[in-house]
Amino acid sequence: MTQRRDFPYSSYKGGNIMHTPKTRSPLALLASITLFAFTLALPQTALAADKSLYQRLGGYDAVSAVVDDFAAKLFVDPVVGKRFFGMSDDSREGFRQKNKNLVCKVTGGPCKVISRSAKVTHGGLGIKASEFNIVVQHLVDTLNKFNVPDKEHKELLAIIGSLRPDIVEVEDE
Numbered sequence: 001m002t003q004r005r006d007f008p009y010s011s012y013k014g015g016n017i018m019h020t021p022k023t024r025s026p027l028a029l030l031a032s033i034t035l036f037a038f039t040l041a042l043p044q045t046a047l048a049a050d051k052s053l054y055q056r057l058g059g060y061d062a063v064s065a066v067v068d069d070f071a072a073k074l075f076v077d078p079v080v081g082k083r084f085f086g087m088s089d090d091s092r093e094g095f096r097q098k099n100k101n102l103v104c105k106v107t108g109g110p111c112k113v114i115s116r117s118a119k120v121t122h123g124g125l126g127i128k129a130s131e132f133n134i135v136v137q138h139l140v141d142t143l144n145k146f147n148v149p150d151k152e153h154k155e156l157l158a159i160i161g162s163l164r165p166d167i168v169e170v171e172d173e
């Protein structure tokens with residue numbers, strides 16, 4: 001994870017929601033100082049728990065690297081790879097980017113979802129449960145390869161697993 005990639009599809013504008021009042025009452029100042037002191041006194045674990053899954057995964061570059069590795073596995077898989085047969089390099093890049101934005105967003109990151117719903121985009125493909133399991137196994141392998149800790153690993157799988165009803169149409173196992 002070195003260079004931050006271009007982020008062509010993100011529409012996050014990071015609007016400035018802060019505004020500085022011209023005067024500050026002594027009570028407000030005391031409250032600010034107390035809050036600051038309290039924040040410093042918080043145990044690190046409490047602060048870590050406040051971090052989004054996106055942050056704990058390592059942010060956009062980590063998500064991007066995970067999706068690239070995961071997609072590469074899908075494209076060459078002897079079973080599910082057939083689903084992606086005939087896609088141009090550009091379509092593959094679009095597929096990766098859509099998945100990066102999706103994972104970024106659902107884990108709490110500052111991305112916009114640029115894909116249509118899972119139900120719409122997979123509906124009618126007749127995707128089997130066994131295929132879904134292969135795809136999930138590739139994700140598991142990728143997360144293991146990147147040494148993603150158990151907690152974050154499970155949280156991401158739970159989110160992806162929640163899409164199953166929208167994707168699987170044939171219960172073959």
Ligand code: HEM
Pocket residue numbers: 080083084087091095098099102114115116117121122125127131132133135136160163167
């Ligand atoms: C495990 C959860 C999955 C996620 C998060 C996921 C995510 C996505 C996303 C974001 C897209 C792009 C949708 C768009 O164009 O708007 C997509 C397309 C697609 N997915 Fe999935 N998918 C999953 C499972 C599967 C499975 C199990 C299969 C079949 C083995 C599959 C096959 C496809 C295919 C064939 C496309 C269309 C590719 C194209 O022609 O552009 N997906 N998926």
